[in-house]
Amino acid sequence: MDYLSYNVDISWLSNYKTPAKARYYFELSDTEDIDKILEIVTWAKENNTKILWVSWGTNMLFAFDTYDGIVIKNSLAWWTYNSDSKILVSYGSEPIWNIAELLEKNYWQALWHRFIWLPGSVAWAVYGNAWCFGLETENNFVSCEVLDLEDGSIKTLYKEDMKFSYRSSILKLEKKYFLITATFDLSKKIEKYHSEVDNIDFRENKQPKWNSCGSFFKNPNKEWSAGYLIEQVWLKWHKIGWAYFSQRHANFLMNDGTWSYRDLLDLVAHAQKLVLDKFDIKLENEVQIIY
Ligand SMILES: Cc1cc2nc3c(=O)[nH]c(=O)nc-3n(C[C@H](O)[C@H](O)[C@H](O)COP(=O)(O)OP(=O)(O)OC[C@H]3O[C@@H](n4cnc5c(N)ncnc54)[C@H](O)[C@@H]3O)c2cc1C
CATH class of the missing domain: 3.30.465.10 (Uridine Diphospho-n-acetylenolpyruvylglucosamine Reductase; domain 3)
Structure with a gap:
């Protein structure tokens, strides 16, 4: 398949920035490339090869050293x-x-x-x-x-x-x-509910910055937020290697420079086990773990 590059470093494509490569890689940067996508998809089906679509990678934890498939980076922006x-x-x-x-x-x-x-x-x-x-x-x-x-x-x-x-x-x-x-x-304002929160102040001052993908777990229900449950099992600011749950917002899984996605996965499994043992609640990921 002529369009594909091989063995490409894709660490920068996930917000966690853990070291990762793609066996095959294609970047969609022009509308004319859309036809190529179809050829790539057909080729992938024939060769039993999986495909991962990535836009900005702010919602993905790469749980591999090399993705054994095709990573297609969408750069069609305008x-x-x-x-x-x-x-x-x-x-x-x-x-x-x-x-x-x-x-x-x-x-x-x-x-x-x-x-x-x-x-x-x-x-x-x-x-x-x-x-x-x-x-x-x-x-x-x-x-x-x-x-x-x-x-x-x-x-x-x-x-x-x-x-x-x-x-x-x-x-x-x-x-x-x-x-x-x-x-x-955008002619009509439609909101599910009204909120007085200043979202710019919230993003600037209440959410942690740097290498995270936002809230890691879904809130299990309306009464219990995932962040509250993580605090209750004393994992706020808890570290495994360089992976930790943020002090500012306990549901933000952070990477402070770890060289392995394994630290992040270990911390996720640890949090799930402690919350299950204490509250009988299974925390589900909101961030996608890509294998
Ligand atoms: C600090 C922080 C705060 C956040 N706060 C919020 C919040 O308040 N509310 C909220 O809703 N979310 C929140 N998020 C989640 C955030 O909105 C998502 O991480 C983000 O929108 C994912 O966009 P992306 O382009 O990076 O997607 P990617 O991570 O690149 O992709 C996500 C998924 O979309 C699929 N995909 C990508 N492009 C296409 C395409 N063209 N066609 C079909 N599928 C495609 C991918 O295959 C993948 O499954 C937050 C995230 C962070 C990091």
């Missing part, structure tokens, strides 16, 4: 906003925080204020129905253009097709679509 119709169209890899900030600066459009400093791409925001203090991606979503990886066609999925729910959508459920562009209607 967006446009029409201030009359208030329609926003963006390619998948565009960082959502960047759009949210520029909408305010350049267009006095503050509807996505909550998304300022939310890490990650538009593709993931749709894939995982990103959520910030009452605002969810689905609120202003109109449609997305996807490549159907099973039949090779380009399709438009509308809101009613998307099966949006808490941190999920059809893209996550069926894993057969590659998001090319997404369209949003």
Whole structure:
């Protein structure tokens, strides 16, 4: 397969920055590359090779030294906003925080204020129905253009097709679509609930910075947050090697320079065991562990 590079260092592609390589690697940087993706997908099927799609890698822990498959980095980024119709169209890899900030600066459009400093791409925001203090991606979503990886066609999925729910959508459920562009209607403010939290202050001063992928575990229910449970088993600031749970926010698993993903996995397993023993609650990952 001519398009693929071999044995490529991909450590920079996960926010945890643990050393990692990909057996095969392809970067999608031009719309003309979309045809190549189909060839790569067909080749992967014929050769029984798995594929990992990455936009900004802020939601993935690489649990391998070499990924035994193809890593496809999506770098298709560009967006446009029409201030009359208030329609926003963006390619998948565009960082959502960047759009949210520029909408305010350049267009006095503050509807996505909550998304300022939310890490990650538009593709993931749709894939995982990103959520910030009452605002969810689905609120202003109109449609997305996807490549159907099973039949090779380009399709438009509308809101009613998307099966949006808490941190999920059809893209996550069926894993057969590659998001090319997404369209949003920013003419109407729709929030699940109103919140007075200053999200910029929150991101700046209440969340830890550096190498993390945000909240590591899902909150098990409305009463118990994962961070509270981790504190209750005395794991806040607990270290295994260079991996630890942040002092600022106990559900943030951090990497302070560890050379191995194994420290991170050991700490995750340790937290799950202690919480299960003490509270009979099984903590589930929100961050994806990629094997
Ligand atoms: C500090 C911090 C704070 C956070 N706070 C919040 C928060 O408040 N609310 C919230 O909802 N989230 C939060 N998150 C999670 C964050 O929004 C996600 O990590 C981020 O959006 C993932 O985007 P990404 O581009 O890095 O995706 P990646 O990690 O690159 O990919 C994530 C998934 O999307 C799939 N994918 C990527 N591109 C495509 C595509 N084009 N088509 C189909 N599938 C694709 C990948 O295969 C993968 O399964 C936080 C994360 C961090 C690091």
